Amino acid sequence: MSYEIGRIANTHGIRGELKIKTDSDFDRFVKGKVVYIDYKNERIELLIKSVRETNDYLIVKFDGLDDINLVEKYKGLSIFTDEAPTLHEDEYHYQDLIGLLVYNQHNQKVGVVNDIIEVPQGHLLQIKTETKMTLVPFVGAFVKDISDVIIIEEIEGLL
Structure with a gap:
Protein backbone atom coordinates (compact mmCIF):
# COMPACT_ATOMS: atom_id res chain seq x y z
CA MET A 1 0.00 0.00 0.00
CA SER A 2 1.25 3.48 -0.83
CA TYR A 3 1.31 6.29 1.69
CA GLU A 4 1.65 9.90 0.58
CA ILE A 5 4.19 11.53 2.86
CA GLY A 6 4.87 14.89 1.26
CA ARG A 7 4.89 17.15 -1.76
CA ILE A 8 7.82 18.71 -3.59
CA ALA A 9 7.24 22.44 -3.23
CA ASN A 10 10.30 23.73 -5.07
CA THR A 11 13.98 23.35 -5.73
CA HIS A 12 16.55 24.68 -3.26
CA GLY A 13 19.83 25.95 -4.65
CA ILE A 14 21.57 24.53 -7.70
CA ARG A 15 22.84 21.22 -6.31
CA GLY A 16 19.63 19.21 -6.65
CA GLU A 17 18.11 19.79 -3.21
CA LEU A 18 14.34 19.97 -2.96
CA LYS A 19 12.01 21.82 -0.59
CA ILE A 20 9.45 19.31 0.63
CA LYS A 21 6.26 20.03 2.54
CA THR A 22 5.70 16.94 4.66
CA ILE A 37 7.48 9.63 -6.90
CA ASP A 38 5.24 8.94 -9.88
CA TYR A 39 6.58 10.83 -12.88
CA LYS A 40 4.98 10.38 -16.30
CA ASN A 41 3.36 7.08 -15.23
CA VAL A 51 17.64 15.91 5.26
CA ARG A 52 17.52 19.18 7.15
CA GLU A 53 14.63 21.18 8.54
CA THR A 54 13.65 24.78 7.92
CA ASN A 55 10.65 26.61 9.35
CA ASP A 56 8.02 25.21 6.99
CA TYR A 57 9.86 22.69 4.83
CA LEU A 58 12.36 19.90 4.76
CA ILE A 59 15.36 20.35 2.49
CA VAL A 60 16.02 16.90 1.05
CA LYS A 61 18.87 15.70 -1.13
CA PHE A 62 18.45 12.46 -3.07
CA ASP A 63 21.28 10.22 -4.15
CA GLY A 64 22.35 10.77 -7.77
CA LEU A 65 20.36 13.99 -8.23
CA ASP A 66 23.17 16.53 -7.95
CA ASP A 67 21.96 19.27 -10.27
CA ILE A 68 18.94 21.57 -10.33
CA ASN A 69 18.27 20.53 -13.93
CA LEU A 70 17.72 16.93 -12.81
CA VAL A 71 15.08 17.79 -10.17
CA GLU A 72 13.26 20.84 -11.49
CA LYS A 73 10.79 18.65 -13.42
CA TYR A 74 9.63 17.06 -10.15
CA LYS A 75 8.24 20.27 -8.62
CA GLY A 76 4.66 19.80 -7.43
CA LEU A 77 4.81 16.00 -7.32
CA SER A 78 3.80 13.96 -4.30
CA ILE A 79 6.27 11.70 -2.53
CA PHE A 80 5.22 8.23 -1.39
CA THR A 81 6.44 5.31 0.67
CA ASP A 82 5.28 1.72 0.94
CA GLU A 83 6.40 1.55 4.56
CA ALA A 84 3.45 1.62 6.95
CA PRO A 85 4.15 3.37 10.24
CA THR A 86 3.31 1.72 13.52
CA LEU A 87 0.07 3.22 14.76
CA HIS A 88 -0.78 3.53 18.43
CA GLU A 89 -4.25 3.00 19.81
CA ASP A 90 -6.65 5.67 18.53
CA GLU A 91 -4.34 6.67 15.64
CA TYR A 92 -5.51 6.34 12.05
CA HIS A 93 -4.32 7.00 8.53
CA TYR A 94 -6.43 9.61 6.79
CA GLN A 95 -6.90 7.31 3.81
CA ASP A 96 -8.36 4.63 6.10
CA LEU A 97 -11.04 7.01 7.37
CA ILE A 98 -12.04 8.60 4.07
CA GLY A 99 -14.98 6.72 2.61
CA LEU A 100 -16.22 5.26 5.91
CA LEU A 101 -19.94 5.52 6.61
CA VAL A 102 -20.91 7.69 9.59
CA TYR A 103 -23.79 6.89 11.92
CA ASN A 104 -25.09 8.75 14.95
CA GLN A 105 -25.65 7.32 18.42
CA HIS A 106 -29.17 6.23 17.37
CA ASN A 107 -27.76 4.11 14.52
CA GLN A 108 -29.09 6.52 11.88
CA LYS A 109 -26.90 7.04 8.84
CA VAL A 110 -25.43 10.54 8.78
CA GLY A 111 -23.25 10.32 5.67
CA VAL A 112 -19.77 9.38 4.53
CA VAL A 113 -16.34 10.80 5.43
CA ASN A 114 -15.25 12.91 2.46
CA ASP A 115 -12.01 14.38 3.85
CA GLY A 122 -6.85 19.53 15.73
CA HIS A 123 -8.66 17.68 12.98
CA LEU A 124 -12.16 17.83 11.50
CA LEU A 125 -14.06 15.09 9.72
CA GLN A 126 -15.70 16.47 6.59
CA ILE A 127 -18.88 14.43 6.22
CA LYS A 128 -20.96 14.40 3.07
CA THR A 129 -24.61 14.05 4.03
CA GLU A 130 -27.47 13.70 1.56
CA VAL A 143 -16.36 10.53 17.68
CA LYS A 144 -17.42 7.61 19.85
CA ASP A 145 -16.25 4.57 17.87
CA ILE A 146 -14.29 3.75 14.73
CA SER A 147 -14.38 0.29 13.19
CA ASP A 148 -15.89 -0.50 9.79
CA VAL A 149 -18.01 2.60 10.35
CA ILE A 150 -17.73 5.73 12.48
CA ILE A 151 -20.21 6.39 15.28
CA ILE A 152 -20.60 10.01 16.34
CA GLU A 153 -22.44 11.66 19.19
CA GLU A 154 -24.83 13.99 17.39
CA ILE A 155 -25.83 17.04 19.39
CA GLU A 156 -28.22 19.80 18.39
CA GLY A 157 -26.63 22.14 15.87
CA LEU A 158 -23.72 19.83 15.04
CA LEU A 159 -24.99 18.80 11.64
Missing part, protein backbone atom coordinates in the same frame (compact mmCIF):
# COMPACT_ATOMS: atom_id res chain seq x y z
CA ASP A 23 2.21 15.48 5.08
CA SER A 24 3.19 12.98 7.70
CA ASP A 25 3.13 13.05 11.48
CA PHE A 26 5.73 10.30 11.35
CA ASP A 27 9.45 10.72 10.72
CA ARG A 28 9.46 9.51 7.11
CA PHE A 29 12.37 11.50 5.69
CA VAL A 30 15.47 9.83 7.09
CA LYS A 31 18.88 9.44 5.50
CA GLY A 32 19.15 6.03 3.84
CA LYS A 33 15.40 5.46 3.36
CA VAL A 34 13.89 4.90 -0.07
CA VAL A 35 10.82 6.87 -1.14
CA TYR A 36 9.30 7.29 -4.57
CA GLU A 42 6.70 5.73 -14.02
CA ARG A 43 7.58 4.95 -10.42
CA ILE A 44 10.94 6.55 -9.64
CA GLU A 45 12.62 5.37 -6.43
CA LEU A 46 14.74 7.92 -4.59
CA LEU A 47 17.33 7.21 -1.89
CA ILE A 48 17.48 9.97 0.72
CA LYS A 49 21.04 11.26 0.98
CA SER A 50 20.45 14.09 3.48
CA ILE A 116 -9.96 15.07 6.97
CA ILE A 117 -9.12 18.73 7.52
CA GLU A 118 -6.29 19.90 9.76
CA VAL A 119 -6.90 23.06 11.74
CA PRO A 120 -4.78 24.60 14.51
CA GLN A 121 -7.11 23.08 17.13
CA THR A 131 -27.86 17.47 1.36
CA LYS A 132 -24.57 19.14 2.32
CA MET A 133 -21.01 18.91 3.60
CA THR A 134 -20.62 19.23 7.35
CA LEU A 135 -17.66 19.31 9.72
CA VAL A 136 -17.36 17.30 12.93
CA PRO A 137 -14.45 17.77 15.35
CA PHE A 138 -12.33 14.61 15.47
CA VAL A 139 -12.32 14.38 19.25
CA GLY A 140 -13.68 11.84 21.73
CA ALA A 141 -16.60 14.07 22.69
CA PHE A 142 -18.07 13.58 19.20
Whole structure:
Protein backbone atom coordinates (compact mmCIF):
# COMPACT_ATOMS: atom_id res chain seq x y z
CA MET A 1 0.00 0.00 0.00
CA SER A 2 1.25 3.48 -0.83
CA TYR A 3 1.31 6.29 1.69
CA GLU A 4 1.65 9.90 0.58
CA ILE A 5 4.19 11.53 2.86
CA GLY A 6 4.87 14.89 1.26
CA ARG A 7 4.89 17.15 -1.76
CA ILE A 8 7.82 18.71 -3.59
CA ALA A 9 7.24 22.44 -3.23
CA ASN A 10 10.30 23.73 -5.07
CA THR A 11 13.98 23.35 -5.73
CA HIS A 12 16.55 24.68 -3.26
CA GLY A 13 19.83 25.95 -4.65
CA ILE A 14 21.57 24.53 -7.70
CA ARG A 15 22.84 21.22 -6.31
CA GLY A 16 19.63 19.21 -6.65
CA GLU A 17 18.11 19.79 -3.21
CA LEU A 18 14.34 19.97 -2.96
CA LYS A 19 12.01 21.82 -0.59
CA ILE A 20 9.45 19.31 0.63
CA LYS A 21 6.26 20.03 2.54
CA THR A 22 5.70 16.94 4.66
CA ASP A 23 2.21 15.48 5.08
CA SER A 24 3.19 12.98 7.70
CA ASP A 25 3.13 13.05 11.48
CA PHE A 26 5.73 10.30 11.35
CA ASP A 27 9.45 10.72 10.72
CA ARG A 28 9.46 9.51 7.11
CA PHE A 29 12.37 11.50 5.69
CA VAL A 30 15.47 9.83 7.09
CA LYS A 31 18.88 9.44 5.50
CA GLY A 32 19.15 6.03 3.84
CA LYS A 33 15.40 5.46 3.36
CA VAL A 34 13.89 4.90 -0.07
CA VAL A 35 10.82 6.87 -1.14
CA TYR A 36 9.30 7.29 -4.57
CA ILE A 37 7.48 9.63 -6.90
CA ASP A 38 5.24 8.94 -9.88
CA TYR A 39 6.58 10.83 -12.88
CA LYS A 40 4.98 10.38 -16.30
CA ASN A 41 3.36 7.08 -15.23
CA GLU A 42 6.70 5.73 -14.02
CA ARG A 43 7.58 4.95 -10.42
CA ILE A 44 10.94 6.55 -9.64
CA GLU A 45 12.62 5.37 -6.43
CA LEU A 46 14.74 7.92 -4.59
CA LEU A 47 17.33 7.21 -1.89
CA ILE A 48 17.48 9.97 0.72
CA LYS A 49 21.04 11.26 0.98
CA SER A 50 20.45 14.09 3.48
CA VAL A 51 17.64 15.91 5.26
CA ARG A 52 17.52 19.18 7.15
CA GLU A 53 14.63 21.18 8.54
CA THR A 54 13.65 24.78 7.92
CA ASN A 55 10.65 26.61 9.35
CA ASP A 56 8.02 25.21 6.99
CA TYR A 57 9.86 22.69 4.83
CA LEU A 58 12.36 19.90 4.76
CA ILE A 59 15.36 20.35 2.49
CA VAL A 60 16.02 16.90 1.05
CA LYS A 61 18.87 15.70 -1.13
CA PHE A 62 18.45 12.46 -3.07
CA ASP A 63 21.28 10.22 -4.15
CA GLY A 64 22.35 10.77 -7.77
CA LEU A 65 20.36 13.99 -8.23
CA ASP A 66 23.17 16.53 -7.95
CA ASP A 67 21.96 19.27 -10.27
CA ILE A 68 18.94 21.57 -10.33
CA ASN A 69 18.27 20.53 -13.93
CA LEU A 70 17.72 16.93 -12.81
CA VAL A 71 15.08 17.79 -10.17
CA GLU A 72 13.26 20.84 -11.49
CA LYS A 73 10.79 18.65 -13.42
CA TYR A 74 9.63 17.06 -10.15
CA LYS A 75 8.24 20.27 -8.62
CA GLY A 76 4.66 19.80 -7.43
CA LEU A 77 4.81 16.00 -7.32
CA SER A 78 3.80 13.96 -4.30
CA ILE A 79 6.27 11.70 -2.53
CA PHE A 80 5.22 8.23 -1.39
CA THR A 81 6.44 5.31 0.67
CA ASP A 82 5.28 1.72 0.94
CA GLU A 83 6.40 1.55 4.56
CA ALA A 84 3.45 1.62 6.95
CA PRO A 85 4.15 3.37 10.24
CA THR A 86 3.31 1.72 13.52
CA LEU A 87 0.07 3.22 14.76
CA HIS A 88 -0.78 3.53 18.43
CA GLU A 89 -4.25 3.00 19.81
CA ASP A 90 -6.65 5.67 18.53
CA GLU A 91 -4.34 6.67 15.64
CA TYR A 92 -5.51 6.34 12.05
CA HIS A 93 -4.32 7.00 8.53
CA TYR A 94 -6.43 9.61 6.79
CA GLN A 95 -6.90 7.31 3.81
CA ASP A 96 -8.36 4.63 6.10
CA LEU A 97 -11.04 7.01 7.37
CA ILE A 98 -12.04 8.60 4.07
CA GLY A 99 -14.98 6.72 2.61
CA LEU A 100 -16.22 5.26 5.91
CA LEU A 101 -19.94 5.52 6.61
CA VAL A 102 -20.91 7.69 9.59
CA TYR A 103 -23.79 6.89 11.92
CA ASN A 104 -25.09 8.75 14.95
CA GLN A 105 -25.65 7.32 18.42
CA HIS A 106 -29.17 6.23 17.37
CA ASN A 107 -27.76 4.11 14.52
CA GLN A 108 -29.09 6.52 11.88
CA LYS A 109 -26.90 7.04 8.84
CA VAL A 110 -25.43 10.54 8.78
CA GLY A 111 -23.25 10.32 5.67
CA VAL A 112 -19.77 9.38 4.53
CA VAL A 113 -16.34 10.80 5.43
CA ASN A 114 -15.25 12.91 2.46
CA ASP A 115 -12.01 14.38 3.85
CA ILE A 116 -9.96 15.07 6.97
CA ILE A 117 -9.12 18.73 7.52
CA GLU A 118 -6.29 19.90 9.76
CA VAL A 119 -6.90 23.06 11.74
CA PRO A 120 -4.78 24.60 14.51
CA GLN A 121 -7.11 23.08 17.13
CA GLY A 122 -6.85 19.53 15.73
CA HIS A 123 -8.66 17.68 12.98
CA LEU A 124 -12.16 17.83 11.50
CA LEU A 125 -14.06 15.09 9.72
CA GLN A 126 -15.70 16.47 6.59
CA ILE A 127 -18.88 14.43 6.22
CA LYS A 128 -20.96 14.40 3.07
CA THR A 129 -24.61 14.05 4.03
CA GLU A 130 -27.47 13.70 1.56
CA THR A 131 -27.86 17.47 1.36
CA LYS A 132 -24.57 19.14 2.32
CA MET A 133 -21.01 18.91 3.60
CA THR A 134 -20.62 19.23 7.35
CA LEU A 135 -17.66 19.31 9.72
CA VAL A 136 -17.36 17.30 12.93
CA PRO A 137 -14.45 17.77 15.35
CA PHE A 138 -12.33 14.61 15.47
CA VAL A 139 -12.32 14.38 19.25
CA GLY A 140 -13.68 11.84 21.73
CA ALA A 141 -16.60 14.07 22.69
CA PHE A 142 -18.07 13.58 19.20
CA VAL A 143 -16.36 10.53 17.68
CA LYS A 144 -17.42 7.61 19.85
CA ASP A 145 -16.25 4.57 17.87
CA ILE A 146 -14.29 3.75 14.73
CA SER A 147 -14.38 0.29 13.19
CA ASP A 148 -15.89 -0.50 9.79
CA VAL A 149 -18.01 2.60 10.35
CA ILE A 150 -17.73 5.73 12.48
CA ILE A 151 -20.21 6.39 15.28
CA ILE A 152 -20.60 10.01 16.34
CA GLU A 153 -22.44 11.66 19.19
CA GLU A 154 -24.83 13.99 17.39
CA ILE A 155 -25.83 17.04 19.39
CA GLU A 156 -28.22 19.80 18.39
CA GLY A 157 -26.63 22.14 15.87
CA LEU A 158 -23.72 19.83 15.04
CA LEU A 159 -24.99 18.80 11.64
